[in-house]
Amino acid sequence: MRDFSTDHRWLSINTATVRRQRGLDWGLLDILDACAARGIRAVAPWRDQVAAAGLQNVAQRLLAHGIELSGYCRGGMFTYTDAAGLQAVRDDNRRALDEACTLGAPCLVLVVGGLPGALAGKPAHKDIAGAREQVTEGIGALLQDARERGMPLAIEPLHPMYAADRACINTLSQALDVCDALDPTRSGALGVAVDAYHVWWDPQLQAQIERAGRERLLALHVCDWLTPTTDLLEDRGMMGDGVIDLPQLRGWVEDAGFAGYSEVEIFSRANWWQREGGEVLDTCIERHRRCV
Amino acid sequence: MRDFSTDHRWLSINTATVRRQRGLDWGLLDILDACAARGIRAVAPWRDQVAAAGLQNVAQRLLAHGIELSGYCRGGMFTYTDAAGLQAVRDDNRRALDEACTLGAPCLVLVVGGLPGALAGKPAHKDIAGAREQVTEGIGALLQDARERGMPLAIEPLHPMYAADRACINTLSQALDVCDALDPTRSGALGVAVDAYHVWWDPQLQAQIERAGRERLLALHVCDWLTPTTDLLEDRGMMGDGVIDLPQLRGWVEDAGFAGYSEVEIFSRANWWQREGGEVLDTCIERHRRCV
Numbered sequence: 001m002r003d004f005s006t007d008h009r010w011l012s013i014n015t016a017t018v019r020r021q022r023g024l025d026w027g028l029l030d031i032l033d034a035c036a037a038r039g040i041r042a043v044a045p046w047r048d049q050v051a052a053a054g055l056q057n058v059a060q061r062l063l064a065h066g067i068e069l070s071g072y073c074r075g076g077m078f079t080y081t082d083a084a085g086l087q088a089v090r091d092d093n094r095r096a097l098d099e100a101c102t103l104g105a106p107c108l109v110l111v112v113g114g115l116p117g118a119l120a121g122k123p124a125h126k127d128i129a130g131a132r133e134q135v136t137e138g139i140g141a142l143l144q145d146a147r148e149r150g151m152p153l154a155i156e157p158l159h160p161m162y163a164a165d166r167a168c169i170n171t172l173s174q175a176l177d178v179c180d181a182l183d184p185t186r187s188g189a190l191g192v193a194v195d196a197y198h199v200w201w202d203p204q205l206q207a208q209i210e211r212a213g214r215e216r217l218l219a220l221h222v223c224d225w226l227t228p229t230t231d232l233l234e235d236r237g238m239m240g241d242g243v244i245d246l247p248q249l250r251g252w253v254e255d256a257g258f259a260g261y262s263e264v265e266i267f268s269r270a271n272w273w274q275r276e277g278g279e280v281l282d283t284c285i286e287r288h289r290r291c292v
Numbered sequence: 293m294r295d296f297s298t299d300h301r302w303l304s305i306n307t308a309t310v311r312r313q314r315g316l317d318w319g320l321l322d323i324l325d326a327c328a329a330r331g332i333r334a335v336a337p338w339r340d341q342v343a344a345a346g347l348q349n350v351a352q353r354l355l356a357h358g359i360e361l362s363g364y365c366r367g368g369m370f371t372y373t374d375a376a377g378l379q380a381v382r383d384d385n386r387r388a389l390d391e392a393c394t395l396g397a398p399c400l401v402l403v404v405g406g407l408p409g410a411l412a413g414k415p416a417h418k419d420i421a422g423a424r425e426q427v428t429e430g431i432g433a434l435l436q437d438a439r440e441r442g443m444p445l446a447i448e449p450l451h452p453m454y455a456a457d458r459a460c461i462n463t464l465s466q467a468l469d470v471c472d473a474l475d476p477t478r479s480g481a482l483g484v485a486v487d488a489y490h491v492w493w494d495p496q497l498q499a500q501i502e503r504a505g506r507e508r509l510l511a512l513h514v515c516d517w518l519t520p521t522t523d524l525l526e527d528r529g530m531m532g533d534g535v536i537d538l539p540q541l542r543g544w545v546e547d548a549g550f551a552g553y554s555e556v557e558i559f560s561r562a563n564w565w566q567r568e569g570g571e572v573l574d575t576c577i578e579r580h581r582r583c584v
Contacts, residue, residue: 115535118519126537132495161453163493164519164535174495201455203424203466227410227456229524243407243456245418 001251004262004289011288012042012070014221014265015049018277026277028053029061036065038281042261044071044219047096050103059102070261071154071193071219072096072105076167077113078138079131081124085116093142100151106260107154107218108146109193110139111167118165131168139190140182147189154218155179156193159201161232172199172208179216186215194253195221195265197236200244206252214257222246222292223266234269238283240291250292262292293543296554296581303580304334304362306513306557307341310569318569320345321353328357330573334553336363336511339388342395351394362553363446363485363511364388364397368459369405370430371423373416377408385434392443398552399446399510400438401485402431403459410457423460431482432474439481446510447471448485451493453524464491464500471508478507486545487513487557489528492536498544506549514538514584515558526561530575532583542584554584 004010015031028049035043043062050058062068075096080086100108112135115123139153146153155175158167169175175192183190192212199205209217224242229235239246250262264284266272272280296302307323320341327335335354342350354360367388372378392400404427407415431445438445447467450459461467467484475482484504491497501509516534521527531538542554556576558564564572 115519118535121519123519123535126535128493128535128537159452160493161451161521161524164517168493170493171495201420201452201460201462203463225456227407227413227415229453229456232453232521232524243410243415243418243420245420 001254004292006289008039008285008288009041010261011040011285012044012261012263013040013281013284014044014073014263016046016073017264017266017272017284018280019046019049020273021277021280022274028058031277032058032061032065032067034278034281036067038285040067040281040285042068042070042263044069044073044109044263044265045103046073047099050099055099055102062103069103069105070263071107071109072100072103074109074111074156075142075153076110078135079113079116079168080134081116089138090141094145097142097145097149097151101149105151107152107191107193109154109156109219111156111158112139112169114163114165114168123164128163128168135168136178136181139178143182143190152188152218153190154193155191156195157198159198171202171204172212173204176208176211176216186213188215191216191218193219193221196244196246196249197221197223197225200225200249205249209252209256212256217253217256217258219263220250220253220258220260221263221265223264231269234267236266236268238266238272239264239287246292262288264288293546296584298581300331300577300580301333302553303332303577304336304553304555305332305573305576306336306365306555308338308365309556309558309564309576310572311338311341312565313569313572314566320350323569324350324353324357324359326570326573328359330577332359332573332577334360334362336361336365336401336555336557337395338365339391342391347391347394354395361395361397362555363399363401364392364395366401366403366448367434367445368402370427371405371408371460372426373408381430382433386437389434389437389441389443393441397443399444399483399485401446401448401511403448403450404431404461406455406457406460415456420455420460427460428470428473431470435474435482444480444510445482446485447483448487449490451490463494463496464504465496468500468504468508478505480507483508483510485511485513488536488538488541489513489515489517492517492541497541501544501548504548509545509548509550511555512542512545512550512552513555513557515556523561526559528558528560530558530564531556531579538584554580556580
């Protein structure tokens with residue numbers, strides 16, 4: 001297992017971690033500058049942040065700072081109720097692929113979607129098995145475009161508490177079943193993003209990480225699970241403040257062959273988003289060295 | 293599959309559903325009277341409610357009304373940090389068994405506990421695998437007492453969002469692995485409580501219900517998963533108000549041989565606990581007929 005204690009060369013910042021500081025949006029270009037000033041070598045930006053800053057502006061700033069991506073956040077949301085919805089999903093995911101290519105991302109992360117309409121509070125139906133079929137079909141279709149562009153797709157299983165409205169792929173086992181069905185040769189074009197927050201509870205976690213192996217392990221996301229957790233979405237903890245044994249998890253993914261960035265992704269309305277962005281980044285660096 | 297549409301003979305009320313009406317505790321004896329007045333034939337009371345009303349008083353009132361139990365809620369919380377903690381767990385679970393016998397329960401439901409101390413916000417460690425070992429050992433020890441008393445134990449897998457602080461058994465598969473390890477002959481002394489809220493998201497659900505079979509399926513709990521869900525613990529929905537396909541789930545457990553009560557268990561601080569208890573019971577009856 002790599003030694004993280006003396007530097008932060010394998011730290012990446014998911015830019016949602018510092019996007020809403022003290023109630024104000026912190027622009028992506030400013031975030032990149034703040035990361036560069038601290039020797040942070042990688043980020044994972046969100047599409048809306050990129051759009052707000054301008055795709056080419058972001059690409060140029062990344063180049064100027066020598067910052068690379070640990071992933072592009074995000075494609076997916078594959079479920080739909082009609083032909084127009086399906087077409088919109090496909091078009092949007094192709095645009096996400098193109099953006100990922102422009103930014104030189106190592107993978108496009110996929111949050112696959114839940115029951116159509118559920119995120120807006122109006123689920124169109126209760127057929128989660130059907131939603132899962134749509135997701136597999138959607139990833140299969142996108143995979144052809146992704147192969148053409150040489151952009152790997154990373155399925156991110158989300159915690160089961162998001163099964164209804166954000167992602168109906170909820171375990172690493174389930175994500176790997178989809179990978180095996182669509183990419184049986186383990187070509188490197190399709191894999192998973194392992195986010196500690198979503199999978200830490202899974203009794204099969206170690207076995208499924210081994211099953212994934214080097215070809216399928218495309219990203220590692222870290223934060224922590226707080227006790228108590230006061231919000232389903234925006235109460236993630238800084239590494240070390242919760243109950244996840246992050247060194248154990250990192251050991252498992254590295255034993256399986258992963259050698260990439262440890263990407264910090266923290267949504268924290270009441271705590272970290274209330275602090276000055278530089279303080280949050282400094283804390284990420286310190287915790288990355290000590291707790292991951 | 294049984295027809296529930298014309299009566300509610302297979303409806304049971306978990307008494308937490310009507311325990312905190314409009315900010316006031318509704319006493320268990322009054323709840324029993326209100327159930328009897330509506331022809332509700334079964335309840336699942338909580339231990340603290342029984343203690344407050346008096347064990348013998350509750351037993352007599354149940355007898356007077358001809359109300360039976362669908363389960364006794366609850367034993368478990370097996371994890372500990374020292375010998376005194378272990379002894380306290382054992383003593384408390386034996387008392388729970390004795391109470392379940394006095395009340396004529398068909399099973400003692402087990403919520404197995406998470407990381408010791410986590411429920412109080414102070415987890416003693418991050419070793420969830422170790423906690424799971426303590427749980428298996430604890431159930432194994434209690435199973436001897438349970439067999440002597442002829443009281444089946446029903447392991448209730450809790451939703452993964454409770455893995456840290458309430459129960460580190462989080463899938464039906466995992467619960468059944470424990471059952472198979474401790475009761476390989478499928479004697480009927482050890483099984484599972486299937487709660488729709490905790491397991492609805494699981495891609496393996498149908499297969500694991502089939503695996504459980506008649507001998508292991510000791511209880512069925514129903515409510516609904518709301519979109520959005522605003523609280524991790526106390527925002528459960530009334531059947532029909534959320535995204536769970538309850539008739540499908542009931543079909544699966546009945547196909548596997550379950551023929552017992554459908555037990556309504558709703559924790560709802562902002563909605564159902566704010567209403568008059570009789571209205572909640574009437575709604576449970578109506579939804580039981582129409583949505584379960």
